[in-house]
Amino acid sequence: MSQEWKTICQRDDLVENGGVAAMVNGRQVAIFYVPNAEPPVYALDNWCPAAEANILARGIVGDVNGELVVASPLYKEHFSLQSGQCLEKPLQVQTWAVALHDNTVSVRAWIAPLPRSAVHPTATTASAATVRPAAFA
Numbered sequence: 499m500s501q502e503w504k505t506i507c508q509r510d511d512l513v514e515n516g517g518v519a520a521m522v523n524g525r526q527v528a529i530f531y532v533p534n535a536e537p538p539v540y541a542l543d544n545w546c547p548a549a550e551a552n553i554l555a556r557g558i559v560g561d562v563n564g565e566l567v568v569a570s571p572l573y574k575e576h577f578s579l580q581s582g583q584c585l586e587k588p589l590q591v592q593t594w595a596v597a598l599h600d601n602t603v604s605v606r607a608w609i610a611p612l613p614r615s616a617v618h619p620t621a622t623t624a625s626a627a628t629v630r631p632a633a634f635a
Contacts, residue, residue: 503597503604510601512539517555517568519544522607527594528555528568529603530579535566540579541594541605546570548589 506520512531520527526544544552549572557568560576562585567576575584582591595606 501606504607506603519555526552539596539598541596543591548573548575
């Protein structure tokens with residue numbers, strides 16, 4: 499199965515120093531925009547393994563000992579925006595290749611949606627990319 503770049507949203511749709519949720523080939527992806535970082539955009543699965551919920555886009559973006567992180571809004575685990583690794587527990591979320599070209603945000607995604615059983619119980623199989631502010635995800 500190959501991958502392709504999929505346009506998710508425009509830079510203006512993102513929240514500075516925060517996240518938005520997008521549906522990409524049946525997977526919820528959390529897109530974070532940190533304008534003063536290099537690179538300025540990051541993408542992780544929205545699924546928090548500690549809380550067992552799609553909530554990472556609602557987390558607080560910060561810095562722990564020089565590592566850019568998102569704090570899960572329920573139990574406050576910190577996940578690296580670079581690697582997806584949890585700093586406190588042996589947990590990790592998938593990272594996605596993400597790019598900001600001009601004003602367009604794209605992620606590298608599988609062309610065919612993953613089977614529902616390969617994702618998690620609350621996933622849908624929608625293939626179109628949809629972005630919504632985290633408050634509405």
